[in-house]
Amino acid sequence: MMVESASETIRSAPSGQNGVGSLSGQADGGGGGSGGGAPAGGSAGRDAAAGPDSNGEMSPAELLHFQQQQWPRQFLLQQSSGLSSPGNNDSKQSASAVQVPVSVAMMSPQMLTPQQMQQILSPPQLQALLQQQQALMLQQEYYKKQQEQLHLQLLTQQQAGKQQPKEVRGSVPPPASPSPTPLLSPRALGVRRGPPAFLGPGQPPLSLPPIAAVCPTDLPQLWKGEGAPGQPAEDSVKQEGLDLTGTATTATSFAAPPKVSPPLSHHTLPNGQPTVLTPRRDSSSHEETPGSHPLYGHGECKWPGCETLCEDLGQFIKHLNTEHALDDRSTAQCRVQMQVVQQLEIQLAKESERLQAMMAHLHMRPSEPKPFSQPLNPVPGSSSFSKVTVSAADSFPDGLVHPPTSAAAPVTPLRPPGLGSASLHSGGPARRRTSDKFCSPISSELAQNHEFYKNADVRPPFTYASLIRQAILETPDRQLTLNEIYNWFTRMFAYFRRNTATWKNAVRHNLSLHKCFVRVENVKGAVWTVDEREYQKRRPPKMTGSPTLVKNMISGLSYGALNASYQAALAESSFPLLNSPGMLNPGSASSLLPLSHDDMGAPMEPLPSNGSSSPPRLSPPQYSHQVQVKEEPAEAEEDRRPGPPLGPPNPSTSGPPEDRDLEEELPGEELS
DNA sequence: AAACGCGTAAACATTA
DNA sequence: ATAATGTTTACGCGTT
Numbered sequence: 001m002m003v004e005s006a007s008e009t010i011r012s013a014p015s016g017q018n019g020v021g022s023l024s025g026q027a028d029g030g031g032g033g034s035g036g037g038a039p040a041g042g043s044a045g046r047d048a049a050a051g052p053d054s055n056g057e058m059s060p061a062e063l064l065h066f067q068q069q070q071w072p073r074q075f076l077l078q079q080s081s082g083l084s085s086p087g088n089n090d091s092k093q094s095a096s097a098v099q100v101p102v103s104v105a106m107m108s109p110q111m112l113t114p115q116q117m118q119q120i121l122s123p124p125q126l127q128a129l130l131q132q133q134q135a136l137m138l139q140q141e142y143y144k145k146q147q148e149q150l151h152l153q154l155l156t157q158q159q160a161g162k163q164q165p166k167e168v169r170g171s172v173p174p175p176a177s178p179s180p181t182p183l184l185s186p187r188a189l190g191v192r193r194g195p196p197a198f199l200g201p202g203q204p205p206l207s208l209p210p211i212a213a214v215c216p217t218d219l220p221q222l223w224k225g226e227g228a229p230g231q232p233a234e235d236s237v238k239q240e241g242l243d244l245t246g247t248a249t250t251a252t253s254f255a256a257p258p259k260v261s262p263p264l265s266h267h268t269l270p271n272g273q274p275t276v277l278t279p280r281r282d283s284s285s286h287e288e289t290p291g292s293h294p295l296y297g298h299g300e301c302k303w304p305g306c307e308t309l310c311e312d313l314g315q316f317i318k319h320l321n322t323e324h325a326l327d328d329r330s331t332a333q334c335r336v337q338m339q340v341v342q343q344l345e346i347q348l349a350k351e352s353e354r355l356q357a358m359m360a361h362l363h364m365r366p367s368e369p370k371p372f373s374q375p376l377n378p379v380p381g382s383s384s385f386s387k388v389t390v391s392a393a394d395s396f397p398d399g400l401v402h403p404p405t406s407a408a409a410p411v412t413p414l415r416p417p418g419l420g421s422a423s424l425h426s427g428g429p430a431r432r433r434t435s436d437k438f439c440s441p442i443s444s445e446l447a448q449n450h451e452f453y454k455n456a457d458v459r460p461p462f463t464y465a466s467l468i469r470q471a472i473l474e475t476p477d478r479q480l481t482l483n484e485i486y487n488w489f490t491r492m493f494a495y496f497r498r499n500t501a502t503w504k505n506a507v508r509h510n511l512s513l514h515k516c517f518v519r520v521e522n523v524k525g526a527v528w529t530v531d532e533r534e535y536q537k538r539r540p541p542k543m544t545g546s547p548t549l550v551k552n553m554i555s556g557l558s559y560g561a562l563n564a565s566y567q568a569a570l571a572e573s574s575f576p577l578l579n580s581p582g583m584l585n586p587g588s589a590s591s592l593l594p595l596s597h598d599d600m601g602a603p604m605e606p607l608p609s610n611g612s613s614s615p616p617r618l619s620p621p622q623y624s625h626q627v628q629v630k631e632e633p634a635e636a637e638e639d640r641r642p643g644p645p646l647g648p649p650n651p652s653t654s655g656p657p658e659d660r661d662l663e664e665e666l667p668g669e670e671l672s
Numbered sequence: 673a674a675a676c677g678c679g680t681a682a683a684c685a686t687t688a
Numbered sequence: 689a690t691a692a693t694g695t696t697t698a699c700g701c702g703t704t
Contacts, residue, residue: 463677463678464678465678482692482694502681503680505682506680506681508694509679509681509694509696510678511693512693512694512696525687525693526687526693
């Protein structure tokens with residue numbers, strides 16, 4: 001995950017080879033503080049090596065990451081964009097994307113990182129993407145075969161003395177040659193991998209072309225954009241090709257309503273081969289001049305595999321007639337193209353169907369329109385939020401957003417933690433914190449995406465401190481041994497099932513570093529507890545309503561952050577939901593009490609000076625227990641609290657539970 | 673630009 | 689002796 005910062009890499013360099021090799025050492029999971037090796041070498045290196053499950057080979061998750069980088073990103077983006085507004089060329093129509101999950105709709109293509117994608121999509125979705133990609137690769141294979149076949153045919157013909165259409169591009173090798181030299185240039189056959197011509201001169205290599213720019217007309221890119229499997233992903237440009245493939249897949253959807261596959265015109269080729277042509281090739285999307293030709297764009301021929309430059313339409317027509325006249329080659333290419341289209345159609349149909357189902361599902365839910373300015377103190381039972389369908393505008397006017405959906409939703413399995421985890425992996429450590437900072441209440445987030453985090457190798461958008469705290473608070477007696485904390489991490493997050501040395505070290509580091517974590521000597525050893533007061537202390541002032549914040553959310557931090565913020569806001573406004581039965585954390589979700597001041601933006605609440613157990617500190621009752629723990633031996637605590645079994649939240653529970661709950665909730669919002 | 677929070681690495685000490 | 693625990697320092701990055 002995260003791209004290791006260059007600096008890190010640099011730093012580690014001197015320390016010695018860090019690499020996978022050394023990593024393996026630390027991968028032993030021993031976790032000992034000794035820190036094993038220096039990871040480094042890059043994110044991939046570290047991640048791959050550190051994990052116990054990584055033996056130098058890519059784990060499924062890593063593979064997923066890798067593949068995600070190839071195309072799904074744009075694919076999805078476009079898809080989402082298309083959903084929200086088929087005709088909208090503006091890729092940033094976030095605000096208007098009311099019907100699309102905010103987490104997706106707001107994403108800016110350029111900002112979506114594979115990790116974000118991962119977060120946005122549920123594992124099944126990711127899986128689907130993978131499959132799609134594989135399907136595309138298979139297609140590629142198919143094309144290649146076809147091309148080879150064609151090649152052979154032509155070769156045969158040629159050898160038979162038949163007149164072959166002359167190769168357009170001068171680079172055609174002498175026909176007679178029996179050598180592997182392609183009779184048809186790879187390019188002509190679509191195998192060629194030159195710089196994607198479709199990337200117009202003005203288009204930055206990595207930028208995503210406006211949705212509108214991708215249309216059926218661009219399908220030919222498949223011919224060249226997709227490289228042969230063996231071809232190492234070239235460079236960004238090349239990847240772009242892949243991306244575009246995905247894009248192309250979606251492209252058709254823009255031209256037609258999501259639900260139905262675009263009508264197709266079935267033509268019959270001269271040779272009798274039915275050809276499927278996407279309708280309005282020319283009109284759809286491409287801003288082509290009235291007199292343009294579907295196969296002509298950006299000054300060049302768009303015939304699959306052909307990039308011949310043509311100054312004008314006239315020249316192009318001429319070229320078309322001469323070079324792409326009716327012949328075996330053209331026919332074969334047409335056939336291939338037809339296959340491409342058909343595949344895409346099928347794909348589109350499937351995706352459309354899925355989309356419909358998703359939308360239907362999501363729209364059904366928002367049973368509760370977000371009540372706007374609700375009091376900061378959420379009304380119990382108000383609801384859980386879902387990261388769905390809320391326009392940015394709605395969410396940020398006051399920095400508060402209300403859950404569009406109704407709480408009942410227990411944890412939706414594998415629901416992508418879109419909003420909350422948004423910016424996670426996009427960058428270095430700090431970056432991921434962003435979302436954290438923006439507060440998504442950890443318990444809420446966790447509750448909702450429990451399954452997701454549990455199964456997806458996605459890094460949770462919380463700081464170690466917040467996670468540790470959460471782990472501790474989830475237990476009946478609010479204390480855990482280091483090992484138990486470790487276990488919690490691994491149990492709750494797939495992500496922490498690897499890189500053990502790294503994160504364990506981080507956990508220990510955090511425990512020691514933060515005053516909020518108090519080590520208590522217990523009979524059996526030492527346990528860690530949380531000093532809620534301290535924890536609260538470290539929380540930076542809230543950003544509620546801060547223009548700056550909003551601004552950041554909207555622009556600076558990438559949509560991911562925005563989403564996170566949004567989610568956080570939602571969550572904050574709906575604490576009660578934390579207590580919903582669906583909550584995964586039995587222990588933590590015990591309280592229905594309105595959270596105290598804490599979150600909601602209230603800057604730090606001045607801690608009342610009730611300091612019960614902690615003399616020096618004025619700590620509100622809620623915090624007292626923590627403090628006690630801290631100052632008292634574990635036994636004391638145990639006495640205090642026999643330890644209500646971690647059962648579902650029991651509102652009726654009296655005192656102690658309350659405290660607990662409060663504590664939990666308070667912090668609920670994770671820092672800030 | 674500085675301060676701060678966070679993640680990561682790593683050296684070192686202590687304990688089981 | 690070894691591994692698990694803890695503590696501490698350092699560095700880089702992003703945000704405020």
